[in-house]
Amino acid sequence: MLEEIFAISNYPDLDQKQTFSTKLSTLLKTYGILLLAIFLAVPVMLVADKLVTNVFHHKSLASANKFALHAMFHKLGFLKSFLLACIVAPVFEEVICRLPLSFKKRDIAIGLSIAAFYFSGAFFHPANILVKLGIEAAIAVIIAGLCFKFIPATVVLISPANKKRWIIFFISFFGLMHILNFHPIDYFLIWIYPVFVIPQLLMGWGMSYIRFKNGFVWGIALHMLINTVTVLLTFH
Secondary structure, three states, X not given: OXXXXXXXXXXXXXXXXXXXHHHHHHHHHHHHHXXXXXXXXXXXXXXXXXXXXXXXXXXXXXXXXXXXXXXXXXXXXXXXXXXXXXXXXXXXXXXXHOHHHHOOHHHHHHHHHHXXXXXXXXXXXXXXXXXXXXXXXHHHHHHHHHHHHHOOHHHHHXXXXXXXXXXXXXXXXXXXXXXXXXXXXXXXHHHHHHHHOHHHHHHHHHHHHHHHHOOHHXXXXXXXXXXXXXXXXXXX
């Protein structure tokens, strides 16, 4: 299984015709491998955090993400925060980062338009939430239209080497976008932030494997499982 996980170039050709029990077993095994990999990465993150606090005299980055999570739960309440972190975010993030890996025009258009909706809110802050949602939805529709107009229908025929590059790109993008959780970001230390999203980089890799091995919905399921366990352990 490990050999198959490391062979990223073979992902688009993985056989998805398996029984439900086999797919569930693969998902749980992948989750276990991710836990072990993240556990092995913890010492690296702790050393990096000591460097940040003792050498650069910055507040602990290792604690920043946890504090942000606590703040969200305090502001929204447990139920809304749980739904956002464990259901809404996994669906949105998988649509953005894994759906386009079908290399079909429709899926790429959906992924990019949802990404536009997801991230454009960072640039618009109207007082009225309906106005904000309207602006974000309009941008998403425009992006979808541009995709359908300009993305070639033959995009599915891109070479295996380029497919591998796109898979690695989306794995990296998924992990690195979680740097935004460390708000406010100290740009003097921007070079060290990737160390603190190693867990998300590993997660992106595991979920990409499951997306190709089991199917897109199973990637969402793994994402939900990871986030749910993390949230429950954080607030135990």
